[in-house]
Amino acid sequence: xxxxxxxxxxxxxxxxxxxxxxxxxxxxxxxxxxxxxxxxxxxxxxxxxxxxxxxxxxxxxxxxxxxxxxxxxxxxxxxxxxxxxxxxxxxxxxxxxxxxxxxxxxxxxxxxxxxxxxxxxxxxxxxxxxxxxxxxxxxxxxxxxxxxxxxxxxxxxxxxxxxxxxxxxxxxxxxxxxxxxxxxxxxxxxxxxxxxxxxxxxxxxxxxxxxxxxxxxxxxxxxxxxxxxxxxxxxxxxxxxxxxxxxxxxxxxxxxxxxxxxxxxxxxxxxxxxxxxxxxxxxxxxxxxxxxxxxxxxxxxxxxxxxxxxxxxxxxxxxxxx
Amino acid sequence: xxxxxxxxxxxxxxxxxxxxxxxxxxxxxxxxxxxxxxxxxxxxxxxxxxxxxxxxxxxxxxxxxxxxxxxxxxxxxxxxxxxxxxxxxxxxxxxxxxxxxxxxxxxxxxxxxxxxxxxxxxxxxxxxxxxxxxxxxxxxxxxxxxxxxxxxxxxxxxxxxxxxxxxxxxxxxxxxxxxxxxxxxxxxxxxxxxxxxxxxxxxxxxxxxxxxxxxxxxxxxxxxxxxxxxxxxxxxxxxxxxxxxxxx
Numbered sequence: 375x376x377x378x379x380x381x382x383x384x385x386x387x388x389x390x391x392x393x394x395x396x397x398x399x400x401x402x403x404x405x406x407x408x409x410x411x412x413x414x415x416x417x418x419x420x421x422x423x424x425x426x427x428x429x430x431x432x433x434x435x436x437x438x439x440x441x442x443x444x445x446x447x448x449x450x451x452x453x454x455x456x457x458x459x460x461x462x463x464x465x466x467x468x469x470x471x472x473x474x475x476x477x478x479x480x481x482x483x484x485x486x487x488x489x490x491x492x493x494x495x496x497x498x499x500x501x502x503x504x505x506x507x508x509x510x511x512x513x514x515x516x517x518x519x520x521x522x523x524x525x526x527x528x529x530x531x532x533x534x535x536x537x538x539x540x541x542x543x544x545x546x547x548x549x550x551x552x553x554x555x556x557x558x559x560x561x562x563x564x565x566x567x568x569x570x571x572x573x574x575x576x577x578x579x580x581x582x583x584x585x586x587x588x589x590x591x592x593x594x595x596x597x598x599x600x601x602x603x604x605x606x607x608x609x610x611x612x613x614x615x616x617x618x619x620x621x622x623x624x625x626x627x628x629x630x631x632x633x634x635x636x637x638x639x640x641x642x643x644x645x646x647x648x649x650x651x652x653x654x655x656x657x658x659x660x661x662x663x664x665x666x667x668x669x670x671x672x673x674x675x676x677x678x679x680x681x682x683x684x685x686x687x688x689x690x691x692x693x694x695x696x
Numbered sequence: 697x698x699x700x701x702x703x704x705x706x707x708x709x710x711x712x713x714x715x716x717x718x719x720x721x722x723x724x725x726x727x728x729x730x731x732x733x734x735x736x737x738x739x740x741x742x743x744x745x746x747x748x749x750x751x752x753x754x755x756x757x758x759x760x761x762x763x764x765x766x767x768x769x770x771x772x773x774x775x776x777x778x779x780x781x782x783x784x785x786x787x788x789x790x791x792x793x794x795x796x797x798x799x800x801x802x803x804x805x806x807x808x809x810x811x812x813x814x815x816x817x818x819x820x821x822x823x824x825x826x827x828x829x830x831x832x833x834x835x836x837x838x839x840x841x842x843x844x845x846x847x848x849x850x851x852x853x854x855x856x857x858x859x860x861x862x863x864x865x866x867x868x869x870x871x872x873x874x875x876x877x878x879x880x881x882x883x884x885x886x887x888x889x890x891x892x893x894x895x896x897x898x899x900x901x902x903x904x905x906x907x908x909x910x911x912x913x914x915x916x917x918x919x920x921x922x923x924x925x926x927x928x929x930x931x932x933x934x935x936x937x938x939x940x941x942x943x944x
Binding site: 562567571579588 | 772785798807859
């Protein structure tokens with residue numbers, strides 16, 4: 375794609391995002407917000423799995439901590455501004471990542487995956503048991519959602535779903551944009567190199583554990599932002615929505631289905647995931663069963679995911695044309 | 697002056713004594729070959745020097761500074777580079793991207809999150825210059841795992857040199873190469889290590905005797921002999937243990 379074409383593509387996308395709620399109505403606007411939340415969650419996860427080669431079974435803990443961080447801040451702090459509450463969620467996720475860093479950066483492969491399963495479940499149990507803080511199974515709900523105040527000039531009411539849509543899409547979109555940029559920096563190339571050959575990265579003079587720690591923290595932080603928006607959107611966060619093991623598996627499935635090797639794959643995956651969930655839930659409660667089947671089919675037949683499949687078809691066409 | 701020196705290095709793997717009292721001296725600017733039969737401990741010695749293993753006993757000095765047990769990335773920053781016996785490139789990255797990692801390291805661009813890497817024109821230019829010098833400019837955008845064996849070995853060697861080290865440690869750079877490829881690789885090594893100190897492990901005696909200024913023979917974990925190629929060729933102990941009646 376040439377440069378102009380690419381710009382046109384993004385501008386059209388932007389316009390589509392602006393007019394989406396007017397065209398599709400409130401129900402599908404809310405469906406889209408959930409998609410966007412999980413798209414950011416999956417993209418942040420792909421930083422670990424796709425870019426650094428670290429499989430985690432516990433990424434939900436950052437999502438959950440981000441959600442609880444925002445919910446608790448709004449519940450307990452009088453006059454908490456909206457943006458600050460999102461930052462509190464991100465901060466909570468960063469703190470959790472920094473606590474885990476010293477342990478997790480020195481392991482990889484199966485050990486990394488299993489440690490995260492353990493910590494993820496630990497967080498789940500904590501969220502259930504520490505009733506005084508987290509509200510146990512009921513979670514925290516009904517906390518005040520402040521108006522979005524921009525430099526004290528304009529106040530935008532977040533109770534209006536349309537306003538919330540624009541707010542959520544802006545925050546999530548900017549986050550994805552930031553992560554995209556992150557993968558394009560010199561540090562991003564270290565990330566990919568660690569995936570390919572961590573030993574050689576060390577022998578080229580880069581600090582592998584420290585680099586992994588930064589990637590891990592950035593990934594956790596943006597999972598936290600996704601969780602934070604989720605809590606604001608639902609005005610409720612409970613252990614099952616934030617820390618359940620299925621929440622950890624969602625970004626894995628999205629990344630695998632969308633395409634593990636590409637930045638935009640997980641976004642596609644989140645879209646496909648959302649559509650399938652939407653369609654199957656009309657007929658059955660067993661959404662996980664359908665998702666599981668699809669995951670198996672993807673791994674068997676299109677291991678590089680949706681994006682990989684598209685590239686494959688493109689190459690076929692290019693060959694046929696030549 | 698000795699750029700690299702090991703003092704009484706011993707190393708064992710849970711009881712198996714692999715290195716015994718190894719005192720290696722490498723002078724600045726020389727091409728030093730380490731030879732010896734399989735299992736003599738050559739690669740282990742490399743791993744001890746380059747920080748993969750902490751030696752059980754003994755010390756390693758680099759530029760008169762003790763470096764025993766320092767992690768590899770610190771040694772690289774002090775000016776040591778290393779290639780591997782088994783090709784160890786970034787398999788899914790292109791030749792260009794592989795070399796670029798070395799260039800980034802040399803320029804100290806490590807924790808940079810603020811610029812587009814592709815827009816760093818000076819880095820791109822320098823990387824392309826290196827690719828041209830190692831005759832890989834035609835394979836610039838081909839992933840490392842799609843390169844021919846000879847080319848991927850060239851890439852392997854060049855990555856060790858891309859950080860512009862003062863001391864280059866090459867672990868069997870020509871292993872598995874055809875005669876032609878070996879010939880090219882030797883020319884490449886000669887060209888790239890001009891003015892640098894090089895330590896090389898090698899099995900191919902033609903390569904050793906054509907490249908090395910000095911040779912150290914390792915046998916059963918200890919140094920059997922050390923000297924100029926002529927001295928080694930005439931050394932009776934070396935003949936008995938390793939070279940045999942080989943025509944060298």
